[in-house]
Amino acid sequence: MIKTVATEPYLDQKPGTSGLRKKVRVFQQPHYAENFVQSVFDALGDEKTGQTLVIGGDGRFLNREVIQVAIRMAAANGFARVVVGQGGILSTPAASNVIRQRGALGGLVLSASHNPGGPDEDFGIKYNISNGGPAPEKVTDAIHANTKSISRWLTVEADDINLDTLGEVTVGGMTVEVIDSVADYAALMESLFDFAAIKRAVEGGFTMSFDAMSAVTGPYATEILEKRLGFAPGTVKNGTPLPDFGGHHPDPNLVHAKELYDRMMAPDAPDFGAASDGDGDRNLIIGRGRFITPSDSLAMLAANAHLAPAYAGGLKGIARSMPTSAAADRVAEKLGIPAYETPTGWKFFGNLLDAGMATICGEESAGTGSDHVREKDGLWAVLLWLNILAASGKSVDGIARDHWATYGRNYYARHDYEGVESERADALMADLRAKLLTLPGETFAGLTVETADDFAYTDPTDQSVSRNQGIRVLFQGGSRVVFRLSGTGTSGATLRVYLERYSADQLDRETPEMLADIIAAADEIAGITQHTGRTEPDVVT
Numbered sequence: 116m117i118k119t120v121a122t123e124p125y126l127d128q129k130p131g132t133s134g135l136r137k138k139v140r141v142f143q144q145p146h147y148a149e150n151f152v153q154s155v156f157d158a159l160g161d162e163k164t165g166q167t168l169v170i171g172g173d174g175r176f177l178n179r180e181v182i183q184v185a186i187r188m189a190a191a192n193g194f195a196r197v198v199v200g201q202g203g204i205l206s207t208p209a210a211s212n213v214i215r216q217r218g219a220l221g222g223l224v225l226s227a228s229h230n231p232g233g234p235d236e237d238f239g240i241k242y243n244i245s246n247g248g249p250a251p252e253k254v255t256d257a258i259h260a261n262t263k264s265i266s267r268w269l270t271v272e273a274d275d276i277n278l279d280t281l282g283e284v285t286v287g288g289m290t291v292e293v294i295d296s297v298a299d300y301a302a303l304m305e306s307l308f309d310f311a312a313i314k315r316a317v318e319g320g321f322t323m324s325f326d327a328m329s330a331v332t333g334p335y336a337t338e339i340l341e342k343r344l345g346f347a348p349g350t351v352k353n354g355t356p357l358p359d360f361g362g363h364h365p366d367p368n369l370v371h372a373k374e375l376y377d378r379m380m381a382p383d384a385p386d387f388g389a390a391s392d393g394d395g396d397r398n399l400i401i402g403r404g405r406f407i408t409p410s411d412s413l414a415m416l417a418a419n420a421h422l423a424p425a426y427a428g429g430l431k432g433i434a435r436s437m438p439t440s441a442a443a444d445r446v447a448e449k450l451g452i453p454a455y456e457t458p459t460g461w462k463f464f465g466n467l468l469d470a471g472m473a474t475i476c477g478e479e480s481a482g483t484g485s486d487h488v489r490e491k492d493g494l495w496a497v498l499l500w501l502n503i504l505a506a507s508g509k510s511v512d513g514i515a516r517d518h519w520a521t522y523g524r525n526y527y528a529r530h531d532y533e534g535v536e537s538e539r540a541d542a543l544m545a546d547l548r549a550k551l552l553t554l555p556g557e558t559f560a561g562l563t564v565e566t567a568d569d570f571a572y573t574d575p576t577d578q579s580v581s582r583n584q585g586i587r588v589l590f591q592g593g594s595r596v597v598f599r600l601s602g603t604g605t606s607g608a609t610l611r612v613y614l615e616r617y618s619a620d621q622l623d624r625e626t627p628e629m630l631a632d633i634i635a636a637a638d639e640i641a642g643i644t645q646h647t648g649r650t651e652p653d654v655v656t
């Protein structure tokens with residue numbers, strides 16, 4: 116029996132860079148999650164009748180509760196089948212894979228990714244479409260419009276299901292299948308990479324350390340790295356997903372994965388170190404004594420991907436988000452394949468991947484992936500690195516040095532100013548926009564501006580246009596600074612300042628030293644201190 120529940124709109128349910136993210140307490144308001152889920156289902160129209168929906172999340176606080184609610188609502192809204200990960204667990208790339216393999220109409224991915232979890236922290240809901248990727252803007256716009264006018268949501272009278280037992284049950288006439296969260300994903304990875312070659316390297320003494328940050332990749336990494344590839348037990352650290360990630364911030368960067376960084380810089384470091392984030396779509400790569408920036412990792416993976424079976428036939432193209440460094444463009448140029456520059460967020464890569472225009476994509480925020488799914492994929496990047504290291508016999512440092520010797524080096528850093536009052540951050544961006552036209556020709560900290568614009572993107576497959584995607588200031592000589600506000604935060608604003616300098620011949624300098632004048636210029640141009648009152652960023656990655 117379908118039950119109609121009357122509700123009123125919440126006016127703060129606009130999806131951001133990657134779905135709706137809010138504090139858990141916000142999601143716990145009456146009807147809050149239900150309103151959003153119903154707005155998603157309403158945006159799908161009649162298409163959903165008889166279809167399959169995938170549901171899974173990163174295991175954070177509220178995951179199980181929202182899954183039970185969403186299952187009942189899916190039954191009431193006409194879905195024929197829900198496929199859910201055991202214990203409610205599906206990493207974001209694994210969910211993308213299940214959507215594709217099951218021919219599902221789409222999926223609900225419950226995560227706030229790299230944001231902390233727990234009763235006072237963050238939760239999120241994202242809708243992915245049938246290609247397995249995040250809904251594009253026309254869908255998220257329709258969802259947002261629905262949230263503003265919603266007056267009812269639909270459910271069925273049914274008990275919670277047992278999420279921990281594999282198999283099928285029926286909820287309001289709909290079939291719910293609880294699947295092994297890891298199996299399909301592990302099989303996919305095994306089909307892409309030369310597991311035998313990696314295993315031989317491990318048998319030959321190759322070691323690694325993987326920090327799952329008490330988040331979703333634990334079970335995936337344990338199965339793939341320790342069980343299938345033979346890395347020693349204990350290679351995977353913090354491998355049990357916890358609802359509050361052990362009180363940590365599951366963001367694999369040099370601040371929050373500092374323990375791994377320190378281990379990798381020690382004299383007795385393993386050969387390879389990596390970490391992933393809350394929902395398993397990001398990756399941090401550190402070799403013994405060598406940190407690889409995500410922008411460089413994208414370029415190095417693209418340049419060496421042919422060493423892995425899935426990419427032996429070459430790449431169709433490389434796509435990167437605008438704030439990501441141009442290192443990958445140089446690889447594309449050398450390979451004679453197209454390079455694409457998209458706005459921040461994985462949803463912009465989906466069309467390029469679907470159209471066969473790009474094979475590998477990446478973002479400076481530690482996201483890398485390929486056309487094997489439609490999400491960025493942390494363990495995929497780790498395995499491609501392992502495959503390249505095993506096939507080439509080089510170290511991470513060796514790969515990096517050879518790469519820079521061939522292409523030159525893009526020194527790169529991102530400075531984040533977190534928890535800035537929204538009005539102050541908005542004022543900073545508005546002031547910047549107002550002076551875009553007059554910036555060219557002006558000099559700041561010895562750097563002369565060549566061009567300045569507000570990045571807009573026209574999708575080459577459907578001509579859809581996305582504006583206001585970040586302020587770019589390019590200096591004479593090729594250095595660059597980009598300013599944008601985060602679209603994934605849940606309180607106040609985060610200003611991101613992306614800094615980049617290319618050098619063809621200075622390959623072994625310290626990044627802060629190479630970026631010092633750009634940092635000074637960025638502050639002068641945007642008045643960061645003046646607007647935010649901050650003299651230092653909170654996080655440097």
Ligand code: VG1
Nearest residue numbers: 132133228229460478480601602603
């Ligand atoms: C951030 C990153 C962006 C990434 C997004 C989602 O967005 O900058 O590159 O795609 O997070 O990643 P923003 O708007 O805060 O800059 V995840 O791992 O949080 O799904």
Ligand code: CO
Nearest residue numbers: 228229394396
């Ligand atoms: Co993530």
